[in-house]
Amino acid sequence: MSNSAGITAMRAPLGLIGLGAAAVLLILSGVAFGSSWIPLEQVAAVILGAGDKTQQLIVLQLRLPRVVIAVLAGGGMALAGFLLQKVTRNSLASPGVLGVVDGAALGVVIFLALLSDTANALVVSIAYQPLAAAIGAFAAIALVFLLAGRQASSAIRLLLFGIAVAAVAKAITMVLMLIGPIYRTTQAARWIAGAVNEINWGEIQITAIAMVPAILLVLLVARMLPPTDLDETSARGVGLNLPVFRILIFALAAALTAISVAFVGGVGFIGLMAPHLARLIIGRNVYAGLVASFLLGAIMLVGADLVVRVAFAPVEVPAGTVTAIIGAPYFLFLLMRKDRQNG
Amino acid sequence: MDDIARPRIDVQALTLAYGTAPVLKDLSLPIARGKVTVLAGPNGCGKSTLLRAIRRLLRPDSGQVLLDGLDIAGLNDRGLARQIGLLAQSPSAPEDMTVEELVRLGRYPHQSMLQPWSPQDAEALESAMAGTGVAHLRQRRIGSLSGGQLQRVWIAMVLAQETDVICLDEPVNHLDMAHQLECLDLVRRLNVEHGRTVVLVLHDLNLAARYADQLVFVKAGEIAASGAPETLMTRELIAEVFGVEAMIITDPVHQRPLCIPIKGMTEQG
Numbered sequence: 157m158s159n160s161a162g163i164t165a166m167r168a169p170l171g172l173i174g175l176g177a178a179a180v181l182l183i184l185s186g187v188a189f190g191s192s193w194i195p196l197e198q199v200a201a202v203i204l205g206a207g208d209k210t211q212q213l214i215v216l217q218l219r220l221p222r223v224v225i226a227v228l229a230g231g232g233m234a235l236a237g238f239l240l241q242k243v244t245r246n247s248l249a250s251p252g253v254l255g256v257v258d259g260a261a262l263g264v265v266i267f268l269a270l271l272s273d274t275a276n277a278l279v280v281s282i283a284y285q286p287l288a289a290a291i292g293a294f295a296a297i298a299l300v301f302l303l304a305g306r307q308a309s310s311a312i313r314l315l316l317f318g319i320a321v322a323a324v325a326k327a328i329t330m331v332l333m334l335i336g337p338i339y340r341t342t343q344a345a346r347w348i349a350g351a352v353n354e355i356n357w358g359e360i361q362i363t364a365i366a367m368v369p370a371i372l373l374v375l376l377v378a379r380m381l382p383p384t385d386l387d388e389t390s391a392r393g394v395g396l397n398l399p400v401f402r403i404l405i406f407a408l409a410a411a412l413t414a415i416s417v418a419f420v421g422g423v424g425f426i427g428l429m430a431p432h433l434a435r436l437i438i439g440r441n442v443y444a445g446l447v448a449s450f451l452l453g454a455i456m457l458v459g460a461d462l463v464v465r466v467a468f469a470p471v472e473v474p475a476g477t478v479t480a481i482i483g484a485p486y487f488l489f490l491l492m493r494k495d496r497q498n499g
Numbered sequence: 500m501d502d503i504a505r506p507r508i509d510v511q512a513l514t515l516a517y518g519t520a521p522v523l524k525d526l527s528l529p530i531a532r533g534k535v536t537v538l539a540g541p542n543g544c545g546k547s548t549l550l551r552a553i554r555r556l557l558r559p560d561s562g563q564v565l566l567d568g569l570d571i572a573g574l575n576d577r578g579l580a581r582q583i584g585l586l587a588q589s590p591s592a593p594e595d596m597t598v599e600e601l602v603r604l605g606r607y608p609h610q611s612m613l614q615p616w617s618p619q620d621a622e623a624l625e626s627a628m629a630g631t632g633v634a635h636l637r638q639r640r641i642g643s644l645s646g647g648q649l650q651r652v653w654i655a656m657v658l659a660q661e662t663d664v665i666c667l668d669e670p671v672n673h674l675d676m677a678h679q680l681e682c683l684d685l686v687r688r689l690n691v692e693h694g695r696t697v698v699l700v701l702h703d704l705n706l707a708a709r710y711a712d713q714l715v716f717v718k719a720g721e722i723a724a725s726g727a728p729e730t731l732m733t734r735e736l737i738a739e740v741f742g743v744e745a746m747i748i749t750d751p752v753h754q755r756p757l758c759i760p761i762k763g764m765t766e767q768g
Contacts, residue, residue, distance in 0.1 A: 245593065379610070379612060379615070382603075382604055382607065383604055383607050385592050385593055385596060385604070386590065386591070386592055386604060387587060387589075387590055387591040387592075389556060389585070389587035389588070389590070390585070390587045390590045390591075390592075390656075392556055392576070392585075393554070393580065393584065393585030393586075393587060393657070394580050394604055394605060394607045394608055394656075394660060395576045395577035395578075395579065395580030395581070395607055395608035396576065396607065397576045440596065440600055
């Protein structure tokens, strides 16, 4: 008995150490692999300022940005998924399924369509792109909430309306792309599939500046997450006003999603898989679960980018295709398992 | 006399409507300190609504609920949860949650940013599990428990909250006879040993009469009668409130009034 309790107590720390090590290894590999191989020990040295000019260019300007944005975007999507799965008490909930990602996509496509001049140059700063993504994400989640109405506590209703809202957003996005100029269409299509290449440090800076306060907010509200395991009445019984808290969490998840996908695009299924796997590894501890989700999200997107770079070189395939190829069956697996539990 | 002069909870002129249909109509009810009060009445009479209003899950359209003379509308969520505990009618939690994890949630209103988990929390957790006899189940997943065990675990969660007032909304609804008695005996013990004020909604009139110090009959959103079970369990009142022709005898074992329903009386007849 005491032995199994000891293992339970060690589960979260051991899991986090393992995930942390895997993330570091993958980040270094993400920089090392490419059209030319840079040995792992040199990767660290170049990041710290050593190495020749070519190596510095490859590492600092070409490879490190895509790895860093993959860490931020993958981690951010995973945090959003963690919050949504927790507060809906449903492992099928994620930014993608609830329509947030497609809402953000629509926001960005409208932004690109409205605010580009005839030469396809943006007439405003690119820094507004996350804002456009956020407006789209908030509009989508608000619509899902309004449609679910009084039954916003029912995860199934939220998921069904989320899927419907996602479909509508996707359709409008498609129409906008079809009627738009060719150049913008390719640009938008890459964005929608989700790709981490062609990211520059300026875009990373914008992402990080928005992401840091969002993550601090997540850590601030994490203390209130445990009672969300309860039904609404019982949660209120122990002092958590769940109907209000749920709205706060949905807004926070929408913000995290928008910040994550603003430049990278709609990378599918990380928000679904990462928090679910984190639960399996870590258990119910919310702080450890949040950290594990972030690490897993980062691992998945850095890994997916590594796969497309190595497997499809020299063609640049969006990393989102890999996460979707793995994620969609995972979603089906969860769906079928849930079905069996309910039946 | 003192109990009546200074009620723990004082419901004053409460009116509450769902949409336009009033559920509670200008209802007033003092609830005695350190006693077991049972709300009873026919389906849809408003007894559960009254309990939910007492715990501020519903906001009244007018009137107020005083807790030790203070309007509960002015308390914050966690503050109220440190004073009134609640066992919901059909509580739920993930099946893979362990007993200890669930009971732990009862400590939520006592924790804060600066005080995440204190020795006091651990002590309350242990004594709640010991008091309900679920300590040996602590590592079990709640999905693997029997109905009676599970109900004890939920009571343990409410107990860990360490509130002076405990509200229970039909706590024995889904339990078999043995577990009904076990559950209500446990509630009674909490009242006797710890002097907690207990407010219960019960469907079964005979269980209500057996466990109540103060029995309250609710009918169509109003208090039909309130007092000791002996004074309320009369043929006339049961006919008026429940629409049942009944015989009342004294339970030879517990010396409490026992209702033997004879037949229902239709309003038209």
